[in-house]
Amino acid sequence: MSDLFLDLKNKVQQANPIIVFPEGTDERILEAASRLASEKVLQPILVGNVSEVEGLAGKLGHDLSGVQILDPKEYEGFDELVAAFVERRKGKATEEQARKALLDGNYFGTMLVFTGKAHGLVSGAAHSTADTVRPALQIIKTKEGVKKTSGAFIMVKGDEKYVFADCAINISPSSQDLAESAVVSAHTARVFGIDPKVALLSFSTKGSANSPETEKVVEATKLLADMNPDFPFDGELQFDAAFVPSVAQKKAPDSLIKGEANVFLFPSLEAGNIGYKMVQRLGGYEAIGPILQGLNMPVNDLSRGCNAEDVYKLALITAMQAL
Numbered sequence: 001m002s003d004l005f006l007d008l009k010n011k012v013q014q015a016n017p018i019i020v021f022p023e024g025t026d027e028r029i030l031e032a033a034s035r036l037a038s039e040k041v042l043q044p045i046l047v048g049n050v051s052e053v054e055g056l057a058g059k060l061g062h063d064l065s066g067v068q069i070l071d072p073k074e075y076e077g078f079d080e081l082v083a084a085f086v087e088r089r090k091g092k093a094t095e096e097q098a099r100k101a102l103l104d105g106n107y108f109g110t111m112l113v114f115t116g117k118a119h120g121l122v123s124g125a126a127h128s129t130a131d132t133v134r135p136a137l138q139i140i141k142t143k144e145g146v147k148k149t150s151g152a153f154i155m156v157k158g159d160e161k162y163v164f165a166d167c168a169i170n171i172s173p174s175s176q177d178l179a180e181s182a183v184v185s186a187h188t189a190r191v192f193g194i195d196p197k198v199a200l201l202s203f204s205t206k207g208s209a210n211s212p213e214t215e216k217v218v219e220a221t222k223l224l225a226d227m228n229p230d231f232p233f234d235g236e237l238q239f240d241a242a243f244v245p246s247v248a249q250k251k252a253p254d255s256l257i258k259g260e261a262n263v264f265l266f267p268s269l270e271a272g273n274i275g276y277k278m279v280q281r282l283g284g285y286e287a288i289g290p291i292l293q294g295l296n297m298p299v300n301d302l303s304r305g306c307n308a309e310d311v312y313k314l315a316l317i318t319a320m321q322a323l
Protein backbone atom coordinates (compact mmCIF):
# COMPACT_ATOMS: atom_id res chain seq x y z
CA MET A 1 0.00 0.00 0.00
CA SER A 2 1.29 3.50 -0.87
CA ASP A 3 2.49 5.96 1.81
CA LEU A 4 -0.67 7.99 1.24
CA PHE A 5 -2.92 5.17 2.44
CA LEU A 6 -0.55 3.93 5.17
CA ASP A 7 -0.61 7.44 6.57
CA LEU A 8 -4.42 7.58 6.36
CA LYS A 9 -4.65 4.19 8.04
CA ASN A 10 -2.53 5.32 10.99
CA LYS A 11 -4.60 8.48 11.45
CA VAL A 12 -7.91 6.65 11.23
CA GLN A 13 -6.88 3.76 13.48
CA GLN A 14 -6.49 6.05 16.48
CA ALA A 15 -10.10 7.28 16.23
CA ASN A 16 -11.53 3.88 15.18
CA PRO A 17 -14.73 5.42 13.71
CA ILE A 18 -17.92 3.57 12.79
CA ILE A 19 -18.50 3.29 9.04
CA VAL A 20 -21.69 1.85 7.57
CA PHE A 21 -21.73 -0.27 4.42
CA PRO A 22 -25.31 -0.62 3.12
CA GLU A 23 -24.34 -3.43 0.70
CA GLY A 24 -23.69 -6.14 3.30
CA THR A 25 -24.09 -9.00 0.87
CA ASP A 26 -21.62 -7.76 -1.72
CA GLU A 27 -18.50 -9.95 -1.73
CA ARG A 28 -16.10 -7.00 -2.14
CA ILE A 29 -17.74 -5.14 0.74
CA LEU A 30 -17.57 -8.24 2.97
CA GLU A 31 -13.88 -8.74 2.24
CA ALA A 32 -13.01 -5.10 2.92
CA ALA A 33 -15.14 -4.90 6.10
CA SER A 34 -13.60 -8.08 7.47
CA ARG A 35 -10.09 -6.73 6.82
CA LEU A 36 -10.86 -3.27 8.29
CA ALA A 37 -12.26 -4.87 11.46
CA SER A 38 -9.49 -7.44 11.89
CA GLU A 39 -6.84 -4.71 11.47
CA LYS A 40 -8.82 -2.63 14.00
CA VAL A 41 -8.80 0.35 11.63
CA LEU A 42 -12.50 1.13 11.98
CA GLN A 43 -15.76 -0.43 13.16
CA PRO A 44 -17.83 -1.57 10.17
CA ILE A 45 -21.61 -1.89 10.19
CA LEU A 46 -22.93 -4.09 7.40
CA VAL A 47 -26.56 -3.60 6.45
CA GLY A 48 -28.50 -6.70 5.44
CA ASN A 49 -30.25 -9.84 6.59
CA VAL A 50 -28.07 -11.26 9.36
CA SER A 51 -28.16 -14.91 8.30
CA GLU A 52 -27.60 -14.00 4.65
CA VAL A 53 -24.58 -11.82 5.47
CA GLU A 54 -23.11 -14.38 7.89
CA GLY A 55 -23.79 -17.24 5.47
CA LEU A 56 -22.00 -15.51 2.60
CA ALA A 57 -19.07 -14.47 4.81
CA GLY A 58 -18.73 -18.09 6.01
CA LYS A 59 -18.80 -19.40 2.45
CA LEU A 60 -16.11 -16.90 1.39
CA GLY A 61 -14.02 -17.48 4.52
CA HIS A 62 -14.26 -13.91 5.87
CA ASP A 63 -14.14 -13.50 9.64
CA LEU A 64 -16.78 -11.03 10.80
CA SER A 65 -15.45 -10.51 14.36
CA GLY A 66 -15.76 -6.82 15.17
CA VAL A 67 -18.32 -6.28 12.41
CA GLN A 68 -21.88 -5.33 13.36
CA ILE A 69 -24.71 -6.47 11.09
CA LEU A 70 -27.94 -4.46 11.08
CA ASP A 71 -31.13 -5.51 9.32
CA PRO A 72 -33.46 -2.51 8.83
CA LYS A 73 -36.45 -4.88 9.27
CA GLU A 74 -35.25 -5.94 12.73
CA TYR A 75 -33.60 -2.68 13.85
CA GLU A 76 -34.98 -1.65 17.24
CA GLY A 77 -34.42 2.07 16.62
CA PHE A 78 -36.36 1.95 13.33
CA ASP A 79 -39.27 4.15 14.55
CA GLU A 80 -36.81 6.74 15.79
CA LEU A 81 -35.13 6.83 12.35
CA VAL A 82 -38.52 7.15 10.64
CA ALA A 83 -39.43 10.15 12.84
CA ALA A 84 -36.05 11.80 12.21
CA PHE A 85 -36.42 11.23 8.45
CA VAL A 86 -39.91 12.79 8.33
CA GLU A 87 -38.67 15.75 10.36
CA ARG A 88 -35.63 16.24 8.11
CA ARG A 89 -37.63 16.04 4.88
CA LYS A 90 -39.99 18.79 6.16
CA GLY A 91 -43.24 17.95 4.38
CA LYS A 92 -41.53 16.08 1.51
CA ALA A 93 -42.12 12.58 2.97
CA THR A 94 -45.03 11.07 4.88
CA GLU A 95 -44.46 8.56 7.67
CA GLU A 96 -45.54 5.78 5.33
CA GLN A 97 -43.04 6.91 2.66
CA ALA A 98 -40.31 7.16 5.29
CA ARG A 99 -40.96 3.59 6.51
CA LYS A 100 -40.72 2.30 2.95
CA ALA A 101 -37.60 4.34 2.15
CA LEU A 102 -35.78 3.21 5.29
CA LEU A 103 -36.06 -0.45 4.32
CA ASP A 104 -33.60 0.45 1.56
CA GLY A 105 -30.01 0.03 2.76
CA ASN A 106 -28.79 3.34 1.37
CA TYR A 107 -31.54 5.37 3.08
CA PHE A 108 -31.17 3.33 6.29
CA GLY A 109 -27.39 3.73 6.35
CA THR A 110 -27.58 7.44 5.55
CA MET A 111 -29.97 7.94 8.46
CA LEU A 112 -27.54 6.09 10.76
CA VAL A 113 -24.95 8.69 9.77
CA PHE A 114 -27.36 11.61 10.06
CA THR A 115 -28.45 10.56 13.56
CA GLY A 116 -24.85 10.07 14.70
CA LYS A 117 -24.97 6.26 15.01
CA ALA A 118 -22.25 5.99 12.39
CA HIS A 119 -19.57 8.44 11.31
CA GLY A 120 -19.67 7.85 7.57
CA LEU A 121 -21.03 5.64 4.78
CA VAL A 122 -19.56 3.79 1.79
CA SER A 123 -21.86 2.31 -0.85
CA GLY A 124 -22.23 2.01 -4.61
CA ALA A 125 -20.46 -1.30 -5.30
CA ALA A 126 -23.83 -2.70 -6.35
CA HIS A 127 -25.92 0.45 -6.80
CA SER A 128 -25.86 3.25 -9.37
CA THR A 129 -24.43 6.58 -8.26
CA ALA A 130 -27.90 8.16 -8.35
CA ASP A 131 -29.34 5.56 -5.94
CA THR A 132 -26.28 5.78 -3.70
CA VAL A 133 -26.07 9.55 -3.37
CA ARG A 134 -29.74 10.64 -3.50
CA PRO A 135 -30.34 9.86 0.22
CA ALA A 136 -27.26 11.92 1.14
CA LEU A 137 -28.36 14.85 -1.02
CA GLN A 138 -31.81 14.76 0.60
CA ILE A 139 -30.77 14.12 4.20
CA ILE A 140 -27.13 15.00 4.87
CA LYS A 141 -27.12 18.00 2.49
CA THR A 142 -24.29 20.35 1.65
CA LYS A 143 -22.23 22.47 4.03
CA GLU A 144 -22.92 26.17 4.49
CA GLY A 145 -21.48 27.99 1.46
CA VAL A 146 -21.48 24.93 -0.84
CA LYS A 147 -24.48 24.89 -3.18
CA LYS A 148 -23.74 21.61 -4.93
CA THR A 149 -21.80 18.53 -4.02
CA SER A 150 -19.41 17.16 -6.63
CA GLY A 151 -17.53 13.88 -6.96
CA ALA A 152 -13.72 13.83 -7.01
CA PHE A 153 -11.33 11.00 -7.69
CA ILE A 154 -7.81 10.75 -6.30
CA MET A 155 -5.81 9.25 -9.14
CA VAL A 156 -2.70 7.53 -7.83
CA LYS A 157 0.25 5.79 -9.51
CA GLY A 158 3.44 5.42 -7.46
CA ASP A 159 4.24 8.85 -6.06
CA GLU A 160 2.01 10.65 -8.57
CA LYS A 161 -1.30 11.97 -7.20
CA TYR A 162 -3.93 14.03 -8.98
CA VAL A 163 -7.48 15.16 -8.25
CA PHE A 164 -10.10 14.82 -11.01
CA ALA A 165 -13.54 16.44 -10.60
CA ASP A 166 -16.48 16.34 -11.16
CA CYS A 167 -16.56 12.76 -12.37
CA ALA A 168 -19.75 11.67 -10.65
CA ILE A 169 -22.56 14.09 -9.87
CA ASN A 170 -23.41 17.20 -11.90
CA ILE A 171 -24.30 16.26 -15.45
CA SER A 172 -24.05 19.72 -16.95
CA PRO A 173 -22.41 22.07 -14.45
CA SER A 174 -22.89 25.81 -14.84
CA SER A 175 -19.90 28.16 -14.76
CA GLN A 176 -20.78 28.94 -11.13
CA ASP A 177 -20.87 25.19 -10.34
CA LEU A 178 -17.44 24.77 -11.96
CA ALA A 179 -15.90 27.63 -10.01
CA GLU A 180 -17.30 26.32 -6.70
CA SER A 181 -16.23 22.81 -7.54
CA ALA A 182 -12.69 24.09 -8.18
CA VAL A 183 -12.55 25.52 -4.66
CA VAL A 184 -13.70 22.33 -2.92
CA SER A 185 -11.46 20.21 -5.16
CA ALA A 186 -8.44 22.28 -4.13
CA HIS A 187 -9.43 21.62 -0.53
CA THR A 188 -9.66 17.87 -1.26
CA ALA A 189 -6.19 18.03 -2.84
CA ARG A 190 -4.72 19.55 0.32
CA VAL A 191 -6.29 16.83 2.46
CA PHE A 192 -4.28 14.34 0.41
CA GLY A 193 -1.03 16.27 0.64
CA ILE A 194 -1.27 17.81 -2.84
CA ASP A 195 -0.38 21.50 -3.17
CA PRO A 196 -3.19 22.42 -5.58
CA LYS A 197 -2.60 23.88 -9.03
CA VAL A 198 -6.02 23.91 -10.63
CA ALA A 199 -6.84 23.67 -14.34
CA LEU A 200 -10.32 24.30 -15.71
CA LEU A 201 -10.31 22.02 -18.72
CA SER A 202 -11.82 22.50 -22.14
CA PHE A 203 -11.24 21.46 -25.75
CA SER A 204 -9.87 24.97 -26.26
CA THR A 205 -6.84 26.85 -24.88
CA LYS A 206 -7.15 30.59 -24.35
CA GLY A 207 -9.65 31.17 -27.11
CA SER A 208 -8.32 28.68 -29.68
CA ALA A 209 -11.96 27.67 -30.17
CA ASN A 210 -15.13 29.53 -29.43
CA SER A 211 -18.48 28.00 -28.52
CA PRO A 212 -21.00 28.07 -25.64
CA GLU A 213 -19.02 25.16 -24.07
CA THR A 214 -15.70 27.03 -24.13
CA GLU A 215 -17.39 30.26 -23.00
CA LYS A 216 -18.74 28.42 -19.95
CA VAL A 217 -15.20 27.54 -18.87
CA VAL A 218 -13.91 31.07 -19.59
CA GLU A 219 -16.72 32.42 -17.42
CA ALA A 220 -16.01 29.85 -14.67
CA THR A 221 -12.36 30.97 -14.62
CA LYS A 222 -13.46 34.60 -14.18
CA LEU A 223 -15.86 33.64 -11.39
CA LEU A 224 -13.09 31.71 -9.68
CA ALA A 225 -10.81 34.77 -9.93
CA ASP A 226 -13.57 36.86 -8.28
CA MET A 227 -13.53 34.39 -5.37
CA ASN A 228 -9.86 35.26 -4.84
CA PRO A 229 -8.81 31.69 -4.02
CA ASP A 230 -5.56 30.91 -2.24
CA PHE A 231 -4.25 28.56 -4.93
CA PRO A 232 -2.97 29.03 -8.51
CA PHE A 233 -5.46 28.21 -11.24
CA ASP A 234 -6.04 28.75 -14.93
CA GLY A 235 -8.56 28.08 -17.69
CA GLU A 236 -9.74 27.48 -20.30
CA LEU A 237 -7.02 24.95 -21.02
CA GLN A 238 -6.78 21.73 -22.98
CA PHE A 239 -5.33 18.88 -20.98
CA ASP A 240 -1.93 19.05 -22.70
CA ALA A 241 -1.66 22.80 -22.04
CA ALA A 242 -2.51 22.13 -18.40
CA PHE A 243 -0.18 19.18 -17.89
CA VAL A 244 2.81 19.37 -20.25
CA PRO A 245 5.13 22.37 -19.61
CA SER A 246 6.47 22.47 -23.17
CA VAL A 247 2.94 22.51 -24.62
CA ALA A 248 1.86 25.12 -22.07
CA GLN A 249 4.71 27.31 -23.26
CA LYS A 250 3.39 27.14 -26.81
CA LYS A 251 -0.36 27.29 -26.20
CA ALA A 252 -0.60 29.35 -23.00
CA PRO A 253 2.76 31.07 -22.39
CA ASP A 254 1.29 33.38 -19.73
CA SER A 255 -0.41 30.58 -17.82
CA LEU A 256 0.12 30.78 -14.08
CA ILE A 257 0.27 27.02 -13.73
CA LYS A 258 2.83 26.53 -16.53
CA GLY A 259 1.71 23.03 -17.47
CA GLU A 260 2.04 21.79 -13.90
CA ALA A 261 -1.62 21.35 -12.96
CA ASN A 262 -2.49 18.59 -10.50
CA VAL A 263 -6.21 19.30 -9.94
CA PHE A 264 -8.32 18.95 -13.07
CA LEU A 265 -11.83 20.33 -13.38
CA PHE A 266 -13.79 18.77 -16.22
CA PRO A 267 -16.37 20.91 -18.05
CA SER A 268 -19.09 18.23 -18.00
CA LEU A 269 -19.86 14.89 -16.40
CA GLU A 270 -19.43 13.22 -19.78
CA ALA A 271 -15.83 14.41 -19.96
CA GLY A 272 -15.12 13.75 -16.26
CA ASN A 273 -16.54 10.26 -16.00
CA ILE A 274 -15.08 9.08 -19.32
CA GLY A 275 -11.77 10.79 -18.56
CA TYR A 276 -11.17 9.21 -15.17
CA LYS A 277 -12.06 5.73 -16.39
CA MET A 278 -9.63 6.06 -19.33
CA VAL A 279 -6.78 7.16 -17.08
CA GLN A 280 -7.64 4.30 -14.71
CA ARG A 281 -8.03 1.54 -17.28
CA LEU A 282 -5.57 2.64 -19.99
CA GLY A 283 -3.13 4.58 -17.86
CA GLY A 284 -2.96 2.14 -14.96
CA TYR A 285 -3.78 4.70 -12.27
CA GLU A 286 -5.68 3.70 -9.16
CA ALA A 287 -8.91 5.70 -9.05
CA ILE A 288 -10.16 6.15 -5.51
CA GLY A 289 -13.60 7.71 -5.23
CA PRO A 290 -15.82 9.32 -6.09
CA ILE A 291 -15.31 11.31 -2.91
CA LEU A 292 -18.38 13.48 -2.41
CA GLN A 293 -17.18 16.98 -1.69
CA GLY A 294 -18.94 19.60 0.41
CA LEU A 295 -21.42 17.39 2.30
CA ASN A 296 -22.10 17.91 6.01
CA MET A 297 -21.07 14.33 6.82
CA PRO A 298 -18.99 11.83 4.84
CA VAL A 299 -20.91 9.67 2.40
CA ASN A 300 -18.95 8.19 -0.48
CA ASP A 301 -19.83 6.30 -3.59
CA LEU A 302 -17.95 3.43 -5.26
CA SER A 303 -17.85 2.49 -8.90
CA ARG A 304 -19.64 -0.78 -9.59
CA GLY A 305 -16.37 -1.83 -11.24
CA CYS A 306 -14.50 -1.56 -7.91
CA ASN A 307 -12.54 -4.32 -6.17
CA ALA A 308 -12.17 -5.05 -2.43
CA GLU A 309 -8.99 -2.95 -2.27
CA ASP A 310 -10.89 0.07 -3.65
CA VAL A 311 -13.58 -0.44 -0.99
CA TYR A 312 -10.91 -0.66 1.73
CA LYS A 313 -9.26 2.57 0.55
CA LEU A 314 -12.48 4.54 0.10
CA ALA A 315 -13.47 3.45 3.61
CA LEU A 316 -10.17 4.87 4.91
CA ILE A 317 -10.87 8.16 3.12
CA THR A 318 -14.43 8.25 4.47
CA ALA A 319 -13.20 7.55 7.98
CA MET A 320 -10.61 10.30 7.66
CA GLN A 321 -13.26 12.80 6.52
CA ALA A 322 -15.13 11.95 9.72
CA LEU A 323 -12.21 12.79 12.04
Ligand SMILES: CC(C)(COP(=O)(O)OP(=O)(O)OC[C@H]1O[C@@H](n2cnc3c(N)ncnc32)[C@H](O)[C@@H]1OP(=O)(O)O)[C@@H](O)C(=O)NCCC(=O)NCCS
Pocket residue numbers: 092129130131133134137138142147148149150167168169170171273290
Ligand atom coordinates in the same frame (compact mmCIF):
# COMPACT_ATOMS: atom_id res chain seq x y z
C1 LIG B 1 -27.03 13.33 -8.42
C2 LIG B 1 -28.38 13.06 -9.02
C3 LIG B 1 -28.78 11.63 -8.72
C4 LIG B 1 -29.42 13.98 -8.41
O1 LIG B 1 -30.56 13.84 -9.17
P1 LIG B 1 -32.03 13.68 -8.62
O2 LIG B 1 -32.14 12.59 -7.64
O3 LIG B 1 -32.92 13.63 -9.78
O4 LIG B 1 -32.10 15.00 -7.87
P2 LIG B 1 -33.32 15.90 -7.64
O5 LIG B 1 -33.21 17.02 -8.62
O6 LIG B 1 -34.59 15.11 -7.57
O7 LIG B 1 -32.95 16.40 -6.19
C5 LIG B 1 -33.05 15.57 -5.05
C6 LIG B 1 -32.47 16.35 -3.91
O8 LIG B 1 -31.04 16.40 -4.07
C7 LIG B 1 -30.62 17.76 -4.12
N1 LIG B 1 -29.52 17.81 -5.11
C8 LIG B 1 -29.55 17.42 -6.41
N2 LIG B 1 -28.32 17.56 -6.96
C9 LIG B 1 -27.51 18.04 -5.97
C10 LIG B 1 -26.14 18.37 -5.90
N3 LIG B 1 -25.32 18.26 -6.95
N4 LIG B 1 -25.65 18.81 -4.72
C11 LIG B 1 -26.44 18.94 -3.63
N5 LIG B 1 -27.75 18.63 -3.64
C12 LIG B 1 -28.28 18.19 -4.80
C13 LIG B 1 -31.83 18.57 -4.55
O9 LIG B 1 -31.71 19.89 -4.09
C14 LIG B 1 -32.94 17.81 -3.89
O10 LIG B 1 -33.06 18.17 -2.53
P3 LIG B 1 -34.51 18.26 -1.85
O11 LIG B 1 -35.23 16.97 -2.18
O12 LIG B 1 -34.21 18.40 -0.40
O13 LIG B 1 -35.17 19.43 -2.45
C15 LIG B 1 -28.37 13.30 -10.58
O14 LIG B 1 -27.85 14.58 -10.82
C16 LIG B 1 -27.59 12.27 -11.33
O15 LIG B 1 -28.13 11.23 -11.68
N6 LIG B 1 -26.29 12.55 -11.62
C17 LIG B 1 -25.46 11.64 -12.38
C18 LIG B 1 -24.98 10.47 -11.54
C19 LIG B 1 -24.25 9.48 -12.39
O16 LIG B 1 -24.85 8.64 -13.01
N7 LIG B 1 -22.91 9.60 -12.43
C20 LIG B 1 -22.07 8.76 -13.24
C21 LIG B 1 -21.49 7.60 -12.49
S1 LIG B 1 -20.48 8.12 -11.14
Ligand SMILES: CC(=O)OP(=O)(O)O
Pocket residue numbers: 124127128129167168273289290302303304305
Ligand atom coordinates in the same frame (compact mmCIF):
# COMPACT_ATOMS: atom_id res chain seq x y z
C1 LIG C 1 -18.16 6.52 -10.43
C2 LIG C 1 -18.81 5.66 -11.45
O1 LIG C 1 -18.63 5.84 -12.65
O2 LIG C 1 -19.61 4.73 -10.95
P1 LIG C 1 -20.22 3.49 -11.80
O3 LIG C 1 -19.04 2.87 -12.51
O4 LIG C 1 -20.82 2.59 -10.74
O5 LIG C 1 -21.25 4.03 -12.73
